[in-house]
Amino acid sequence: MTGPDEPAALHATDLGFRYRARGDRALRDCGFTVPRGRITALVGRNGAGKSTLLHLAGGLLNPTHGRIRVLGSAPGTAAARTRVALLTQDRPLYPRFTVADTLRMGGKLNPSWDRSVAERVVREGDIAPTARVGELSPGRRTRVALALALGKRPDLLLLDEPLADLDPVVRAEIMATLMAEAAEREVSIVMSSHVLPDLEQTCDWVLLLRAGRVELSEDADALREGHTLLTGHVDEEPALREHTVVRRRTHGRQLTALVRPRGPVGGDWHVERPGLEEILLGHLQEGAAAENGEAA
Structure with a gap:
């Protein structure tokens, strides 16, 4: 060792x-x-x-x-x-x-x-x-x-x-x-x-x-534990302001966000633990959006 x-x-x-x-x-x-x-x-x-x-x-x-x-x-x-x-x-x-x-x-x-x-x-x-x-x-x-x-x-x-x-x-x-x-x-x-x-x-x-x-x-395990995938109504988005949003996407009135929480996340969300692939894709996509001048 x-x-x-x-x-x-x-x-x-x-x-x-x-x-x-x-x-x-x-x-x-x-x-x-x-x-x-x-x-x-x-x-x-x-x-x-x-x-x-x-x-x-x-x-x-x-x-x-x-x-x-x-x-x-x-x-x-x-x-x-x-x-x-x-x-x-x-x-x-x-x-x-x-x-x-x-x-x-x-x-x-x-x-x-x-x-x-x-x-x-x-x-x-x-x-x-x-x-x-x-x-x-x-x-x-x-x-x-x-x-x-x-x-x-x-x-x-x-x-x-x-x-x-x-x-x-x-x-x-x-x-x-x-x-x-x-x-x-x-x-x-x-x-x-x-x-x-x-x-x-x-x-x-x-x-x-x-x-x-x-x-x-x-x-890698700390990355998995430190990220959360949230799905909910777009009206819940203000609850994310205190957290680090890696990547957010909307489909109609549904919001999906990959988040690094800084504490409990308020609101009515469906919560999942993302895999490493999903976390890496989120950071890479966020980087591409920033480089293209898009909102993250």
């Missing part, structure tokens, strides 16, 4: 990044802490800064201002490189290599290489060691890339939309592999994904970005 004095998986202070070629700011004034031993959902709309954040954490980019630490170390340093693995969207692999060649390369590049783990991940996908990487299906290429990442025996695994183009069956198989690794070795995982249903049962921490800023960094 990780102790209370161990450094966080990710910690950022006033973190910002600007792409100089384009001139736009991908991240600004980000401060957050992701505890160790968590499976974290990194959520946000396209352009929110998710990939930029993961590339900063993986040492592929350097902050424009502020700082970020991974397991207490600066990304890209020797201390971080041996303990952190990053799997990006493009799954960088050599297409002419066989699967066996790819795993041998992993062993040569990583001093903590665990051949048995890498081979098990490949074997569970029914992938022939003699198959060329470039001839594999997207799902099997993802599994080979994941074998490289897990064979490194990282303490922190960063995943940038690795499952986006996979069918539900393959996605479920790879998620099961990740869950088993997290449970057996207490690997901290930060996973960017647009597939919100996948996150409901797997992630226990949420990091939500909106327009380059951190809007949420919270325990």
